[in-house]
Amino acid sequence: MNLSFHHRLQQVQDYFTQGDHHLGYRRLLDATLETENLELFEDALHFAEFYEQNPSDSNLPTHLGNLLRKLENANISVVTNNNTPKIITEQISKKYASGNFGLSGVTLNVKPGEIIGLVGENGNGKTTLLRLLYGDLLPDTGKLTYHFEGKPAKSDAYSLRSRLAFVPQRHSVWYGGLMENLQFTAAHYGMKGNANRLWTEMIVARMGLRQFRSYSWNRISSGYKMRFELARTLLRRPEVMLLDEPLANLDVLAQQIILEDLLYLSESLSHPMAVVLSSQQLYEVEKVSEKVVFLKNGVPQIQSKKERDSTSKVETGLIIELESTATRNEITAAIQVLQPTQISYNGGVYLLYFSSVSFGEVMQALAQSGLPIRYIRDISQSSRRFFDN
Amino acid sequence: MNRSTKNIFDRILTDYPLLWNTRFPQMMLALIIAHLFFFACGYVSLNLAALRNYDNLLQVGGVTLYWFSILCSIGFLIVWLVYFLRNNAFKVYYQLDKNYFLYQWIIIFVIVGGSISFYESFHAGVALKIRKLVPEKILVQEVNILNRASSFMPVNRNDYFSLNNCENDSVYYDASWLYYKIKNNSEQTMEETLSGEYRYDSTALKLIYIELQKPDAFRHVNHCQDIIKLANYPGFISAKDRQEKRQEWLNTERIDSMQKAIQDLLDLFSKYSFRHNFNADSIARMNLSDTIFHLEFFDGDNRNYTDYDNYDPDYMQVENYQYERYLIGKLGYLKNGTRNILNLADERYREENSSDDRKQFWPYLFYIITALSLFLFTYRLFSRKIFLWSIVASIILIIFLSLITLAAKDADTSFPVGVLFIYGLLLIMALITNNEKAGNKTFSGVVITLLAWLLPYILLFVVILADRYLIEHTHYSFDNPLRDQILQRKYPISFWISHNSDLIIRSNLLLVFLLIGFVFPGLARKWHGKAEE
Numbered sequence: 001m002n003l004s005f006h007h008r009l010q011q012v013q014d015y016f017t018q019g020d021h022h023l024g025y026r027r028l029l030d031a032t033l034e035t036e037n038l039e040l041f042e043d044a045l046h047f048a049e050f051y052e053q054n055p056s057d058s059n060l061p062t063h064l065g066n067l068l069r070k071l072e073n074a075n076i077s078v079v080t081n082n083n084t085p086k087i088i089t090e091q092i093s094k095k096y097a098s099g100n101f102g103l104s105g106v107t108l109n110v111k112p113g114e115i116i117g118l119v120g121e122n123g124n125g126k127t128t129l130l131r132l133l134y135g136d137l138l139p140d141t142g143k144l145t146y147h148f149e150g151k152p153a154k155s156d157a158y159s160l161r162s163r164l165a166f167v168p169q170r171h172s173v174w175y176g177g178l179m180e181n182l183q184f185t186a187a188h189y190g191m192k193g194n195a196n197r198l199w200t201e202m203i204v205a206r207m208g209l210r211q212f213r214s215y216s217w218n219r220i221s222s223g224y225k226m227r228f229e230l231a232r233t234l235l236r237r238p239e240v241m242l243l244d245e246p247l248a249n250l251d252v253l254a255q256q257i258i259l260e261d262l263l264y265l266s267e268s269l270s271h272p273m274a275v276v277l278s279s280q281q282l283y284e285v286e287k288v289s290e291k292v293v294f295l296k297n298g299v300p301q302i303q304s305k306k307e308r309d310s311t312s313k314v315e316t317g318l319i320i321e322l323e324s325t326a327t328r329n330e331i332t333a334a335i336q337v338l339q340p341t342q343i344s345y346n347g348g349v350y351l352l353y354f355s356s357v358s359f360g361e362v363m364q365a366l367a368q369s370g371l372p373i374r375y376i377r378d379i380s381q382s383s384r385r386f387f388d389n
Numbered sequence: 390m391n392r393s394t395k396n397i398f399d400r401i402l403t404d405y406p407l408l409w410n411t412r413f414p415q416m417m418l419a420l421i422i423a424h425l426f427f428f429a430c431g432y433v434s435l436n437l438a439a440l441r442n443y444d445n446l447l448q449v450g451g452v453t454l455y456w457f458s459i460l461c462s463i464g465f466l467i468v469w470l471v472y473f474l475r476n477n478a479f480k481v482y483y484q485l486d487k488n489y490f491l492y493q494w495i496i497i498f499v500i501v502g503g504s505i506s507f508y509e510s511f512h513a514g515v516a517l518k519i520r521k522l523v524p525e526k527i528l529v530q531e532v533n534i535l536n537r538a539s540s541f542m543p544v545n546r547n548d549y550f551s552l553n554n555c556e557n558d559s560v561y562y563d564a565s566w567l568y569y570k571i572k573n574n575s576e577q578t579m580e581e582t583l584s585g586e587y588r589y590d591s592t593a594l595k596l597i598y599i600e601l602q603k604p605d606a607f608r609h610v611n612h613c614q615d616i617i618k619l620a621n622y623p624g625f626i627s628a629k630d631r632q633e634k635r636q637e638w639l640n641t642e643r644i645d646s647m648q649k650a651i652q653d654l655l656d657l658f659s660k661y662s663f664r665h666n667f668n669a670d671s672i673a674r675m676n677l678s679d680t681i682f683h684l685e686f687f688d689g690d691n692r693n694y695t696d697y698d699n700y701d702p703d704y705m706q707v708e709n710y711q712y713e714r715y716l717i718g719k720l721g722y723l724k725n726g727t728r729n730i731l732n733l734a735d736e737r738y739r740e741e742n743s744s745d746d747r748k749q750f751w752p753y754l755f756y757i758i759t760a761l762s763l764f765l766f767t768y769r770l771f772s773r774k775i776f777l778w779s780i781v782a783s784i785i786l787i788i789f790l791s792l793i794t795l796a797a798k799d800a801d802t803s804f805p806v807g808v809l810f811i812y813g814l815l816l817i818m819a820l821i822t823n824n825e826k827a828g829n830k831t832f833s834g835v836v837i838t839l840l841a842w843l844l845p846y847i848l849l850f851v852v853i854l855a856d857r858y859l860i861e862h863t864h865y866s867f868d869n870p871l872r873d874q875i876l877q878r879k880y881p882i883s884f885w886i887s888h889n890s891d892l893i894i895r896s897n898l899l900l901v902f903l904l905i906g907f908v909f910p911g912l913a914r915k916w917h918g919k920a921e922e
Contacts, residue, residue, distance in 0.1 A: 096922070097922055137827070137922060157826070157918025158917055159484075159918075161482040162482045164482075174475075174476055175472075176475070176476070181476065183399075183402050184406050184409065184410065184476065187409075189484060191403070196402075196404075197399070
């Protein structure tokens, strides 16, 4: 019995006990998927059906307990050698033939169990970097190597791309029922007969698509199309997922869920994945990413989670993002005593720069001024600071 | 869809995704039903009475069937393409079975082939019905009846020409042609009569001329003709085998035997719905008159004239009363009609060398199937953009080749040479572009697509060139018996190609099938994995 797996099952129990049923339900399915055991899939799907039809039924804990007990006894093949990067880029650069744009000097290790977020304003090279990683573009300089199953990947470009699951921003249309299409995908990855059905049903349940199983592509919303794409990608059992703006069409809640799910899935015990995603949702991406690559005019600035979480004072000083209905003069007056080095305003939010004060002091000054504050955030360690206001 | 059917389709989806994605089971089911329908239509479209309306298998069904089968083919292909051209596992980089492309190629080929060959099933139904209506044993019996009775039914003077030969009927036609020429120009000498004829030097023609001058050039004893010659059928009695008995009946005036033979044929006319009022006895006795040109006894009337209103009485060589001309004309008409029916049946048992031998047509059908399948297959392997650019490039190449052909002195040679030259260029370009890791994917995709599209015709152009080469480099007459030997010695490769064109055309189909199934997918796979730039 793997302790980590045991811990995850305990989390599931806790979520249900604390009333966070939806989160518990998703994590329960994740845990079941870890087992890769078809009998447990069958049990989990029975539970899923029961849960979706009777979310408040008094028998739910009993059903859950039965399933958790079975899961506790399941064998998990935990991947131990998890440190070899799947993709290594060494100073890769790319300039388009049209000459309009170039990406320069990206050095990156994409490891399983990690999410790398690509952020930056539009047209600064996020998609270009993803396409380079996917093999859709060839770097002009630098080196790009891939490792799958612990070995350097074959040079056959098609095979390589078949192992890199790339989800573009604009999804291609899939015809027919969603369930059929997902089963079709699974069939290409060795899932035959009943195993195909069970895997597909599990992923469908996990992505919250059960009620849309018989729907066609045109009948589902953009957000669900993204979920469908993720489901399709997960059925390919990829070692690397490359996602271009996966949050673009999702509401705020869905964004958080998807990102948390991606983090959880990437940290799978039996099938850890490396995830590279581009997004404009800076804070959401920062929360789950091991590294954030900020791209500006094709030049990368890479910040690790460790750096972001560091409490040491950064050279730039304190940078605060503030949203308020107060005027610039009122805000300037309120913080004048703290001697801000710069105040910028883009019509929506203010960026306040200080050289030697703490976040608490700024909060105190603003509180004392009595100005209406809608939102305030210390972005001194965040990639947000790289964006111009 | 009931539960068991759904289970079957689910199993196909999970275990054989290619079959599911190409809708192969559904299409095969639909095609089998459609082919059975056409086969059944062919089978029921013919009966004993209708046999007399057709000289050839392909006439059954007529233009209506032809267009109907084309419409059905288009309908089937459109419906299939609506589904087939949708999801494509290759284009989204799914892991594919190593034989995925070969299977897909076979599936496309089978479905396209099945969709454009309804016409063949119809004729297979017709062919089976003909065999059913005229079994082989009956065919031999009836041909024997027709041949035997026909020798006692004088309808054509030429049947009785003294130089007639049991083995071949070339003399028959020469005599017929020359007889009229002499009759119409009775004042002319032989040289004048034959002057200007391409066979003036022919000794045989001169002999025929001389023979025609004799008063007994046309006699009963000379008759030795098979209305239908059956090859390799047990029980068939040839004219030569019949000749002795026929002569004996005439010499001994065996009216009853002749009457029996004629009555058998008259019954045969009736069986095949030819209406007549002939009397076997009258016809039999006609054989014993002084000459076959003085027909004294004929029973019948002219009320059924419309039975053979397409008949041309001028064809007759009987210079007697119009009424007699009509009667003899009708007799000839009935014989010809029956002969056509029995020929139609004969060709069903003798597929080779028949006028409607479908096997001869199959290579052409397979080329059409290959060409259509290639269009679809390349569309599946490459993108829509590549497909459209390839069509544009093809049109440009055709215009370019046409201009070169128009400008060249020898159009027959310059077009194939141009095609082969362009194919060589495409091959070189494919080798160069396919080894690049990135580059203009549209260009390289179009090059590979054009290579695939042109592939089936390359060997055919080589055959054409070999033929042209032999024609251009030889001055030997086609009548020269040594011509082949000389050509084989001097131009062995061209000679071999030219003389094995049928084999090459058929082998080429197999070669193309294998190249498309095994080689081109590899190129497409490499192309698809290549970076955009």
